[in-house]
Amino acid sequence: MKCSRILKYIIFICLFFCAAKGQAQFDARFSQYWEVKGYYHPGWVGQTDNKMNIYGSYGMQLMGFTHAPRVMYFGADMPFTLFNKQHGVGVGFFNEGIGLFRNQRFWGQYAYQMKIRKGKLGIGLQVGMLTVSFDPSDINLGDETDDEAFPTAAESGMAVDLGLGGYYSHPKFYAGFSAHHLTAPRVSLGDKSQIKIHPIFYLTGGYNIQTRNPLISIQPSMQLQSDFTSTRLDVTGRLFYTYHSRVLSGGLTYSPDTSVTFSFGLTVRGVTLGYAYECFTSKIGVASGSHDLLVRYALDLNVFKKNRNLHKSVRIL
Template sequence: MTGYFNPAYAGQTDQLTISGAYSQQLAGFTNAPKSMFFGADMPFSFLGKKHGVGVMLFNEGIGLFKNQIFGLQYSYKKQLEKGQLSIGVQLGALNIAFDPSKINLGDETKDDAFPTANVSGMAMDASIGSYYTHPDWYAGLSVTHLNGATVLMGENNEFKVDPTIYLTGGYNIKTRNPLIRLQPSFLLKSDMISTKVDVTGKVFYDYNDKIFYGGISYSPKTSVTFSVGAKIKNITVGYAYDLFTSQIGAGSGSHDLIINYSTDINFSGHSKNKHKSIRIL
């Protein structure tokens, strides 16, 4: 199951943040993968400590499978040296459904173990993560599907969801032009059987409280991704296109759209210092 959700991100900024993302992969293919993400999170203080809470919903269709994840997130935050360390957990449920109506195996290949009608199942799902932000760099580590749930689907079928490890990091490079900064980063994903590494370079242009960015990512033996986006006032919009380097071809790439909305929250009635953050989805 795809998706990268680090629960330590919950309440990462001092604002209420609502995020949404949509992805259409392998454009032009029948039953091509599609995914949708929705999340909301906010910070709060309790007993003089900083915390964060969030909620997320992920919906994914891959071929004949449909996967859904719902999770509640909590994070604890602590000032460490010049940066902030966040440690988070996510608890929820995942639902997996299989629809065999779009394939025809014929009577001769009938197998009692193969479902002939829609089957689905649900299981508990847990994830953990940590995230450290520094004025010059950031790093994150998370494990999704930590409990390695086995989802029972009908009477004769089950689906094992293996834990997946994510490791990410990036560095902010200042240029001679104070309006322009560079950010190289990487994302490693591994289920202990296969490992994938994406390397990204982005350019950010800050002007009058507006942020514009463009970037390129490379996934060895898989794809090259081009991305653009802008943050104007409280709204961030981004678009990315994956151009596959394999024989699939450039015309059957993947489209990703990201929308993020942030608004100030102030339960205490006192003003707070604002800061900018580039959020990873």
């Protein structure tokens, strides 16, 4: 067997087992987790009164590596009232490419919202579909193409995905808990390969500290994710400067034994732009970190109601 063929075989095996065995890493992580609450917590949808939230996030991970992961998330949520009760609905789409593998998910969310003292508690359900596909078209074996160890055609599999959780928001703090992949879906790739996705749990919390300067506030937060085999903790501190409707922020996130992340954000007229760079503290190095870009827009739903009954009197014309 040629050396080049051996190398290709090793690369293929590594890519496969990274996707098939690394269940704790199946859910991609976004560095600005505080801005994409709908991605992690179905109980969040509809918590912003009279506003539709639209999110978009794109991550470029492990820069400098061939076939490095690329992740994209798009989501939206909004509140509504039914039978004098508050509810929320949301949708989300996620796409991830890792080497020859692609992971795609689409889901719908519903949350029942209830007032508790000065805060709001949301109990949410998430139902969707999960698709994993493998495309070997980029594998070049030269003249020897009869090796059964290498698939010759693209394979994909689909499974139902289920999640639920609760989220409580207060003017001074917030806390959320959610569980994803509760059905422990199994995705078959052809007749010989199968990927099992274990449930993963998220715990998120944050606090708002107003300084003596009314323009400056501090918001510490944390997020814990675990499948009881592998666990990751992110601890963040962000500083906010608010002037009229403009908000400028900067933050630092530390994940023990993993990375340090720098983040920046700007909010103007309901539009939030965010950027984060994750520097790994392992031997991967600072230059091979991960970029995270985010756009969020909060649309005022009352804009339609305000214009609904507008009219002009002919006596004024």
